[in-house]
Amino acid sequence: MPELEARLREFLVELIRVAETRLPLDVYNALKKALEVEDNPIAKQHLEAILRNSELAAKLGKPICQDTGTPVFYIRLGEEFPLRAKIYEVATEAVREATRLIPLRPNAVNPIRGGNTGDNTGRHIPWFDVEIVPGDRLEVTFVAKGGGSEAPSTLNMALPIRGIRNVWETVLKAVVSAGPKPCPPVVVGVGIAALGEQALAIARKAALLRPLGERHPEPEIAELEEKLLDAINSLGIGVHGFGGKITALDVHIDYAHRHPATYAVGVVFNCWAIRRATGYITPDGRWEITSKHI
Template structure:
């Protein structure tokens, strides 16, 4: 085992455990803001979520019993010499984190439903690779539970129907109701193709929402406002906060198409990032 492979596996395992036990600072701040804007049952639900976060952090336990399906986004410096399988190293990281934290085994064969017992399997963890300059590795983990993943949707709009996207998102969130454990985060992938838009929608969930500029930023804010007017509320019990944020990623597409994918994350937006330097 090379030193870099060992370091990648160890730091990836720690990154998973960090994401499983504590939210990004911006996510916790959004929950606290929502708490002050709610009342009654909705306020109680947010209060319980915040208390849950405190306990998870203090006891180093998973935020949610559904410890999810893991996706890695990895950027590898062009100056690095990789003489090992990154896939194998990250699979080992998932196995180690599953045993150490521990995490609930949730990954099964899609047809037989046989559980792999270690949260790895064919194509799991999913890994998105991208080169970058330098001699470091930037690694981001995204963890999603089944409830939020099950309400993902996709639609091939006509090229001139971009103005219909916000309304479609609102309809899909209304249809989902309490299933994705709101308040939710909404990731949208617009453009590319059927497959590309789906990847973009999931990737949108790793960044702080409602931070885009220009027309994309306007659409994010419009969708967030309209979704919260649904009053689905925390855990589907009513209230002002159905969504905590919206993030959009785009790609150029064919002139004859406008693919759009919707991915949803529950309130437990489990993501974390680290930079790994090669051992000297």
């Protein structure tokens, strides 16, 4: 078992390295498409700089952004994977090691006493989202969530009687009030649910994990995503707030059935620097990174 532990740690350090230094291919392609569509010269310059920056980061093995984010692990734990209880400890060690090796900016600050732990770990950091699934593999998506794009996240415990208008109002208000703060072009994740934290968790998963350009499988939701994307891009905030056609690269919506008396709408932004990487490890220690990157 110690051998599997070592292989898991090696896999997770590499997963963090890929996420932090190599932009996912779907994001890179969406940024290139935005450059073709955009006609504001300043916005175009910024998109060119973003693309060049991402290409250099991949080539040199350096972080895509100086804010190397809050570490989040989305885990699909096969019920027969042997190291179940150890995963948190090994993943936390992997964050420490990646912080030292890549290196990453230390971002874990004590909210009461102040002070930075210096290694991107601390109370409830890294953050874990674990789903138990059939099989014996451990599948992991690592996400480094930028602070600037997290800061304007919004939760609206809206009036149920207003129905879907709640979604329109909450999303557009959130985008206007965020302005350039989340480093547009952004991906806007929207979660609708019974409980507040459920709406934000659903919104975050939609913003962070779903590939750009992929629509929700339910046609009404897919249509709402398209319409909201058009509405957001008609606001003219533009790349880094310099105006233009492209404020959002995509809108991803998901929902849970709500309580009759609640209509929670969560909005979570992801900046253009979407740092995510996915892979798996098997009980014999074989691992592979499956997501595609530049």
